[in-house]
Amino acid sequence: MDKAWWKEAVVYQVYPRSFMDSDGDGIGDINGILMKLDYLQELGVNVIWLSPVYQSPNDDNGYDISDYKAIMTEFGTMADFDRLLKAVHERGMKIMMDLVVNHSSDEHPWFEESRSSKDNPKRDYYIWKPGRNGKEPNNWESIFKGSAWEYDERTDEYYLHLFSRKQPDLNWENPKLREEIYSIMTWWLNKGVDGFRMDVINFLSKDQSYSDGAIQHEKQYGDGSPFFLNGPRIHEFLQEINQRALSGHDVITVGEMPGVTPEEAQLFTGKDRGELHMVFQFEHMDLGKGPEGKWSNDKWKLTELKRILSKWQTGLEGDGWNSLYWNNHDQPRVVSRFGNDGKYRIESAKMLAACLHMLQGTPYIYQGEELGMTNVAFESIDEYRDIETLNSYDELVHSHGWSKERMMSAIHARSRDNARTPIQWNDSRNGGFTKGTPWIKVNPNFPEINAEKAYNDPNSIFHFYKKLIQLRKEHDIVVYGRFELLLPDDERIFAYTRSFEEEKLLVLCNFKEEQASYTLPEELHAYSATKLIGNYDQEEEGISSKPLQPYECRVYHLK
Ligand code: TEU
Known part of the structure; x- marks a missing residue:
């Protein structure tokens, strides 16, 4: 397995609007990020991915760009950005920019x-x-x-416009347009940025037939995705992006790719392909999708989650590379979704963290995940800001006859705004995020869940993440070990091993509120085992035969 710094890195996603407000206008900003760099350095992350900071009318919170070479007025100035980049570099960290070039703003x-x-x-x-x-x-x-x-x-x-009407799609068939994009990328690279997260990058190449899509479930519109997902020229465009913009720069790249399979991802990330380092796949995020898409919020099964993640682990082994994530600015909070945000919030947040960070790939932490921040349940639709949530409410309640209660409960589970409430820094007013009125309300649980409290508690989720990141730096096996799933049919436990040279890691994670016992393959007992990390304290020699406690995780190093 080839070694690379971007495989060894941990990326932390900042959604600037909700991170930290330095000037009291209620909107997070670049100087706010500067104020919190010590915090990020303490956590140990290597790369900061900034969701878009460019000039934008904010129809979709910056994913609608009206000037690719200017900073959004609400976030600060280019001089602020330059100071941030310098300060990040001085701390030995890097900045990854969000590149949104499937569409621009209609105000561009x-x-x-x-x-x-x-x-x-x-x-x-x-x-x-x-x-x-x-x-x-x-x-x-x-x-x-x-x-x-x-x-x-x-x-x-x-x-x-595949997204809002204020986000017209750019025409990648036009070579002049492509040159404009490469020159923008080069401009940022010359400034010294360290990489790009490429927004819906597998939507760039449209099938030129523009045929109708299939209509499902008696819907009004058809599904055009077969005509724009991984379209006919997508690999050519990505290779051109490399040749014309990225080559000669040692940067990290990740392509956001809804609807991608491991076979396609292998082509996008294969080491001799000259395309991307890794992709964000969505199969595990799509668990629970039903006839009404994400709003159906159907039940999900652990065996399904395991099947999907193992398929990606083995599918990209050796040549491609995985990105690892549980949530981002478009997804609900993981502790509310796959964990337990009530009685076992702390245990389950730690278990989920270990389960993800011990997989093979580059882990991404979404801001607030390291604090175990939870979904929010605002009472009224008026408190929501996200365009997808508001448009969906309008359509499902006003045209499809959903009751308000049904829609609000879907929103509480699935809205993108779950991820977008401000970071809870301390227990002062507005969780310390702003001295003004926040653009979206703070989750009322901030007196209980906040960074200051987590920082002062050695047993907090924050310190657990810090330790996981440390383990990655200390053990090659955490980065490079080969993955193998154990107990595939178990509905309670996610168990796997990683193998590297003569060593193994054994990872045991209980996803349920009940105790769970297990039987491991005999050969694992032949090793001498030390526990690297866990979320319940019990130190004993060797692999414990005790059942896992609710949401318990244990990671053993076998030699
Ligand atoms: O998201 C792309 C995408 O397909 C997601 O929108 C996803 O389907 C949806 O959010 C699920 O609720 C990217 C950005 O991450 C997102 O914030 C932008 O709104 C979108 O592109 C348009 O730029």
Whole structure:
């Protein structure tokens, strides 16, 4: 297995709007991140992934960019950014930027030109089509609900927007547009940024037929994804991004890829392919999806979660590389989703952390995960800010007849705003996030769950994460060991080994509130075992035969 710094790294995702507000306007900012660098350094993370900080009208909180070379006014200035980059580098850490180039904002000057006339030189920077019988060019649904096409009367054509109508898709078929993107990337690389997380990067290449998608469950719109997920030219575009922008820079790259399989990911991340280091796959995040997508919030089974994660572990072994994540700014809080955010919040948050960080791949921590922050349950839809949540409420309650109660309970489980409430720094007003009025309310559990409290408690989730990160630095096996699943049919325990040279790791995680006993393969008992980390204290020699306590995890080093 080839060694690489980005395999050994731990990445921490900052969602700047909700991280720390330095100036009292209620919105997190770059100077706020600067104030918390000591905290991140103490945790031990190597790379900070910044969700978008570019100029944006914030229809989708910065994922709609109107100027790729300017900092969002609410977040600060380019001088603030330069200071942040310098301070991060001085601490031996790196910054990964969010690259959102499947679409821009409709307020980007390119789009303003593009929509102005059919013969404008920038017309083909975006995807324009004439209507079909006075309606949209095809039946595709936008990921944020409604049609994926918006009519523009100025030129009597429709433009494609896979996300909101304020996020028109860029036309990657146009070589001039591609050159613009490479020059933006080069501009940031020359500033010294250390990598890119590439937003929905497997959506770039659209099948040029723009055919109708299949309609499921008597829906109004069709599913266009077969025509834009991993489209015909996607590998060519990624290789070109490398040749024209990334080559010669020792940076980290990860592509966000809904709908990707391990076979495709192998092509995206294979070491001789010149595409990406790793991808964010979504199969484990899609557990519980039903007829109404994520809002169905169906039950999930541990055997399914294990099957998916093991398939990815073995599928990319040796050549590709995995990213490891439980949550991000689009997903519910993991302790509420796969753990227990009540009685066993601390135990289950630690168990989930160990379960993920001991897998093979580069781990990503989403801000607040290291504190065991939980989902939030605002009473009224008026307290929500996320465009996907608001549009879905509108559609399901107003057009599909869902009761408000049913929708609010789906929102409490699945809304993206679960991840976007401000970081709880201490038990002062607004959890210490802002001296003003926060742009979205703070989770009311901040007096109990906050960074100051966690920092002062050696048994906290924070210190557990710190130890996991430390173990990664001390043991090659944590980074490079080969994964093997144990007990595949067990609905309570996620158990696996990692193997590297003569050593093994044994990881045992109980996902349930009840005790769980287990029988391990005989050969494991032949090793001498030391416990590396666990979330219940019991120190004894060798692999314990005692049942696992509720949400207990144990990691043994076998030699
Ligand atoms: O997300 C892409 C994506 O497909 C997700 O939107 C996901 O399907 C959805 O959030 C599930 O609820 C990326 C960004 O991470 C997200 O924040 C942006 O809204 C989106 O792209 C558009 O840029």
